[in-house]
Amino acid sequence: MAMNEPKLPSSDEQFVHDLTKAGSLKSLASTYGANRSTVGQRLSTIRKRSPHLLKGTRWATSLESKEDSKPSPLDAQVEKEKQATIQRMQIKTWTEALHERARTEILVDAVKASVFQLPPYAGPRPTPRLGGDEYEVVQLLGDMQIGQHTTREETGGICEYSTPIFLQRLAILETKLARRVTDLGHIYRLPKLWCFLLGDIVDNETIFPGQKSEIDTDVIGQLFTAVDALAGFCLRTQEYFGEVEVVCIYGNHGRVGKKGENKLYVNWDYIAYKFLEARLAAQPRIKFQIPLTWWHLVNLRNSKFLLTHGDQIKSWMGIPYYGLDRADANITTLLQPLGISYDYLVVGHHHNAASVDRPQGEKIVNGNWPGGSIFSLHKLNRATIPSQTMFLVGDEGITLREKLLLL
Numbered sequence: 085m086a087m088n089e090p091k092l093p094s095s096d097e098q099f100v101h102d103l104t105k106a107g108s109l110k111s112l113a114s115t116y117g118a119n120r121s122t123v124g125q126r127l128s129t130i131r132k133r134s135p136h137l138l139k140g141t142r143w144a145t146s147l148e149s150k151e152d153s154k155p156s157p158l159d160a161q162v163e164k165e166k167q168a169t170i171q172r173m174q175i176k177t178w179t180e181a182l183h184e185r186a187r188t189e190i191l192v193d194a195v196k197a198s199v200f201q202l203p204p205y206a207g208p209r210p211t212p213r214l215g216g217d218e219y220e221v222v223q224l225l226g227d228m229q230i231g232q233h234t235t236r237e238e239t240g241g242i243c244e245y246s247t248p249i250f251l252q253r254l255a256i257l258e259t260k261l262a263r264r265v266t267d268l269g270h271i272y273r274l275p276k277l278w279c280f281l282l283g284d285i286v287d288n289e290t291i292f293p294g295q296k297s298e299i300d301t302d303v304i305g306q307l308f309t310a311v312d313a314l315a316g317f318c319l320r321t322q323e324y325f326g327e328v329e330v331v332c333i334y335g336n337h338g339r340v341g342k343k344g345e346n347k348l349y350v351n352w353d354y355i356a357y358k359f360l361e362a363r364l365a366a367q368p369r370i371k372f373q374i375p376l377t378w379w380h381l382v383n384l385r386n387s388k389f390l391l392t393h394g395d396q397i398k399s400w401m402g403i404p405y406y407g408l409d410r411a412d413a414n415i416t417t418l419l420q421p422l423g424i425s426y427d428y429l430v431v432g433h434h435h436n437a438a439s440v441d442r443p444q445g446e447k448i449v450n451g452n453w454p455g456g457s458i459f460s461l462h463k464l465n466r467a468t469i470p471s472q473t474m475f476l477v478g479d480e481g482i483t484l485r486e487k488l489l490l491l
Contacts, residue, residue, distance in 0.1 A: 096137055097137060099126060102116075204366050204368070207322065210323065212273070220477050223278070223279050224472055225314075226452075227435060228286075229457075230247060230250050231247060232457060234298070239458070262324060268476070276326065281314075281353075283334050284336065285356050291336075291339065311360050314360050322370070328370045329370075332375075333393055334348070334349060338356075349378075379415075389428045390426040392429075392431055395433045404436075405438075411429070428448060431449055437468075445481065452468065469489055469491065470490035472488050
């Protein structure tokens with residue numbers, strides 16, 4: 085059975101009288117048992133055909149009273165929450181903007197204060213040897229992960245690492261390199277040092293969740309520790325070599341932002357290298373190669389060295405032998421149409437010093453500085469003795485090589 089539709093008074097005068105008495109369209113609709121839109125349509129009709137009836141009333145120029153135009157309590161609450169959400173978003177956006185601006189300004193100020201050109205080296209110079217075969221020295225430097233903080237208490241006495249320990253190990257490396265070069269200099273002519281910086285110079289602070297609890301200085305502090313320490317190292321090596329050339333590859337730990345968010349070279353390692361170059365700009369015997377690419381080809385005497393950090397190479401329990409084979413084959417195929425070939429593939433990242441033969445040359449994996457971390461110990465049950473690889477290169481390629489322990 086269909087419900088009877090509510091009847092509105094046929095007289096316009098009666099409708100206006102009832103509306104004035106009810107005080108609002110909503111109240112009048114309730115009195116008539118009608119919906120609000122029906123009552124509103126009737127008022128609209130009266131305004132057109134009998135406007136004189138509404139003269140002097142608040143209904144003359146508006147279909148609704150102020151009360152009718154007010155949102156319902158629910159609408160008001162929704163609007164309130166909407167405005168509150170917008171305000172929270174604005175505050176969050178401004179906070180993030182201010183935070184990023186502050187970080188940028190801190191970085192700029194730190195650069196102005198710290199990155200200045202060191203005066204030309206005025207220390208002892210090497211005495212050229214007249215006889216003996218000539219070789220060039222290559223020192224691999226990578227996976228320093230400056231800023232990583234691991235204690236013996238956390239690792240059960242297996243290993244420890246911190247920024248002060250990094251500086252101690254750099255001093256150990258410098259001493260051992262100088263001693264070895266001095267000994268070899270009695271036999272060979274060693275006019276030049278190559279430093280292959282293989283990336284992960286800094287540990288960063290946002291590479292994995294909770295990383296901030298596993299570092300002893302933020303990434304800005306890591307950056308300038310790296311610049312100061314490496315500048316001193318390069319400067320002092322001029323005592324033993326007539327020329328120093330630094331080749332720089334960035335790693336994965338220096339990544340800025342989330343993975344894939346920025347270009348690969350938007351990387352704290354790359355920034356550190358550029359600052360290091362600026363710091364040593366007044367040293368005529370120190371040169372730099374800082375490519376934007378994740379790989380770089382170095383021509384050294386009669387050999388070609390292809391450098392890459394190595395994070396794109398798969399490994400099993402830290403041993404990348406099969407991954408190295410596949411990467412070597414893929415890189416060779418990739419570069420072949422460009423007429424580019426190489427003899428030695430040099431990588432870091434895997435923290436295990438190793439060497440694997442290839443048809444012409446070798447695949448070389450450098451060691452690391454920390455020795456281990458909470459991740460490598462807990463997830464992989466793996467730690468290594470901190471070390472960096474040094475070798476001599478002659479016309480026939482790599483001859484002598486040595487793993488310099490950092491302990």
